[in-house]
Amino acid sequence: MSQLPPLNGLRAFEMAGRVLNFRAAADELGVTQGAVAQQVRQLETHLGVPLFERLSKGLAFTSAGRSYHVNVAAAFEALRSATDQLKPEPGKVLVSVTPTFAAKWLIPNLPDFSAKHPDIDLRILATEKVSSFHGDGIDLAVRQGKPPFGASLDAHLLFRQEVIAVSAPSLVSEHTLPVSPQAMSSMPKLHDAHDLWPEFLGLLNIEDRGGRGLRLSQTSLAVDAALFGQGVALVSRFLVAAELEAKRLVQITPQNLTGERDFYLLATRKSKQNSAIDSVVAWLLERAER
Template identity: 70%
Template sequence: MTHLPSLNGLRAFDVAGRHLNFRAAAEEMGVTQGAVAQQVRQLEAHLGVKLFERLPKGLAFTAAGRGYHTLVATAFDDLRAATETLRPEPGKVLVSVTPTFAAKWLMPNLPEFSAAHPEIDLAVLATERVSRFHGDGIDLAIRQGKPPFGAALEVVRIFRQEIIAVASPALVGGHSLPLDPEALSCLPKLHDAHGLWPAFLRHLNVEDRGGRGLRLSQTALAMDAALSGQGIALVSSFLATRDIAEGRLVQVCPDTLPGEHDFYLLAERGAKRGSAVQATFDWFASKADANV
């Protein structure tokens, strides 16, 4: 195994790389500027590679130093995350959700959660990737999917995937609502990663005559584009409930498209849960649609 550099040298390099200044790095680390500079010099000597260009007013990465710093900073982030999983805080709960769920449902409903559970420090990990309970240190997850999820998980379905078409009132102001299928086919469409427009239009028995439309990577972005009047978006009905109720969006036709991937609350089955995790689990479960 290749002999690894000193951890102190790597830490000095990480902090100096963030500030690109030995003095600022020394202040963060609580040591002298000379100590930081010496640690970095020793790291460069160990590697046989120059990591920084010394400038009159600070530092600049060399090409090798920039790439190495990215990897070293990531490694320190992983170490910090791993340490946190070993020292869980009694009132802290980490929930993993998709960015769209976070932006369009969880954030608007967080004030209610905070009012009901002011003692709980809820942390939200918004990511498209599948999170791991042990590897990522999460307590709960909400994911869109299709059973079975595995015997190791406790699963509660909280929202059905019922797809509706929504738009800004400004976009459809010249039309009478609900739109007939032909009128809807001529308006611009907003496409997300789920790609549901072909199925929705087949359900209406019409072709798309609205042009190429805007293509976005997330449903949340499609909803934002709809809010700004750029087209019609297809969204799960529960995500648009608040915007429809407050008049920012309108459901442009009564037809809905049932989806195959509902939204589920996931937790480790049999794991010992603290009171904060259990209370958070119960709160999410209480928000389940009546028809799930």
């Protein structure tokens, strides 16, 4: 800690660098102009380099001051963000989901949530990264996997894993549904990061004769490509239930992949003390059951 610059000086420098004026910085900080100027001078003495050029109408960065301010401002922003995550905000619930789950299931269902819980500020963190309840400040998470997920977590089953092959009706218009394994073999395949086609083709005991196909980073993109008739996608049934019902997509073969990687809603044990989180959990479970 002895190697750190004076923190009051850093705070004064960060604010003065934003407005390039000691008086305006003092107004923002609620201190005198002289106090800000003195704290910045002490910081410059500690560092051994001038950070500002004092002008008649304000301040200008030195080259060292400009680059230093970028880093100092980023550090203060990180501190503000970390502090905001710790502060309890009544009615705010942050849920971590994958982009595909967000785009294909959660967002289409949100109008129902908003109508039932207008007082809850539901925030969605859509990321492929496994978010941390502590490090990222999330309240709930949807994960695909197999319990147990951790001693401090409660896991609620949302959806069983059931992966099916779907396409646009136009792609199979010349075939009778369900299509034969031989016809499936020759169709273009849409590949995503889960790479389930080898297992699915093995289930049908066929080889892939549909060419290289299109490779995409997310299942949601594969579903979108399927909707435009660009190939056959493998996707969990619940993610395309609306498209199947509206006949924008069709399941082209009755076979499906099942396994132990089901979809779970995770919550920490302490979240039970939060009524807003309880309401979101109850809504997610009720909606998933439908």
